[in-house]
Amino acid sequence: MPDDQSAIPARDAKRLFAGLAGAPAILLAVSGGPDSVALMWLAARWRRALAQGPRLVAVTVDHGLRPEAAREARDVKRLARSLDLPHHTLRWTGPKPGTGVPAAARAARYRLLAQAARKHGATHILTAHTRDDQAETLLMRMLRGSGVAGLSAMARETERDGVLLTRPLLDVSKAQLIATLKKARIGFADDPTNRDRSFTRPRLRALMPMLAAEGGDTRNLARLAARIARANAALELLVDGAEHYLALKSEDNSGAGFDAALFAVMPEEIRVRLLKRAIDRVGHEGPAELGKVETLLAAMDEALVGTLGQRESKLKQTLAGAVISVAAGRIRIGPAPPRRARSR
Incomplete structure (x- = not known):
């Protein structure tokens, strides 16, 4: 130019x-x-x-x-x-x-x-x-x-x-x-x-x-x-691979969740993106805000520490029209029930 x-x-x-x-x-x-x-x-x-x-x-x-x-x-x-x-x-x-x-x-x-x-x-x-x-x-x-x-x-x-x-x-x-x-x-x-x-x-x-x-x-x-966009594209490829790996290692073919232990050892940026991607896929309230996904991941990490330490630790939260739960060594993400209209 x-x-x-x-x-x-x-x-x-x-x-x-x-x-x-x-x-x-x-x-x-x-x-x-x-x-x-x-x-x-x-x-x-x-x-x-x-x-x-x-x-x-x-x-x-x-x-x-x-x-x-x-x-x-x-x-x-x-x-x-x-x-x-x-x-x-x-x-x-x-x-x-x-x-x-x-x-x-x-x-x-x-x-x-x-x-x-x-x-x-x-x-x-x-x-x-x-x-x-x-x-x-x-x-x-x-x-x-x-x-x-x-x-x-x-x-x-x-x-x-x-x-x-x-x-x-x-x-x-x-x-x-x-x-x-x-x-x-x-x-x-x-x-x-x-x-x-x-x-x-x-x-x-x-x-x-x-x-x-x-x-x-x-x-x-x-x-x-442009350089950040290049790095973001590389990260998305890594998330694609991580998502495929978790699906292959899943105990069932329902696509409803993945193994908590495998998820826990992945880099934090990959886990944030995996979580946001799953929520956006099944949620019905628009894309999840990054900050809220990060807060949810912190709560999940606390629950995962207990789960992997062999004591029962559970979590269940909703975000962007999706319900996320941690129990019995599994992370499950599915659509949340529609919100009830408030009566006046």
Whole structure:
């Protein structure tokens, strides 16, 4: 890639979308800001250079949180038409939460994008997350005490609601995208919420120049996230092997539990992941929080000390819609009964 202050040349833009030429259709998430407008312009230029390629459909989500959003969606539509791309505006309707608005808006946005992708026969949704976004995500998760998986930050490609969510610009800086748009003389919107310090991400963004002066620039932070992602992938392979080993050594084929003694001698990180994986598989209240899984493992370890010391020690707890028990040298994890509705 070129330096952060220069436009992205066509040869590098082509590499951004490598592997996507065989898709039947691709949905482009375009808010109107510089990152997503650059994504749309680069993707359209890439598609024009192909003899045959996927249909591109641009989509803007209006969250109904800012009066300027409708005008920005219309501006995206005009630009999309100039690039010979169809455009659709999706609206997040209904009541909005009093707190946690960014997270709720993000969930609504991805839900609407997945619905639009299925409607248009798109196998991929392209978002314009940049290297800057990756660095900020890493910092946010570090401050929240995330585990190795969380510190991997954003992957280039993940599956969501049956569609592949792809981030082709993760190695590209925001400055490069703005330089690219300026060279092409393409305008873009300025969302003031990106500077609103009542939200976490803009506060961290304001700290980035000071971090960069100490060596913590976006390039180094994104490189750290990539290295953690590499370590996380290796750990997941080890967990796969440990899970298979426990299944082979199980006393029965029910898949309902595993031998406590074999589980007890495994490294703590592997045990945490095995436990979380089993709970997420059978629970019915969403993914288990890492901190709660760690607390549960500590309680299990106390019970296992008694079990392996030949004295009867039992444990039975529920977490994330799963019931976890330790008894007679076995760990069992199964679905918990539904919670009863509280009477008023």
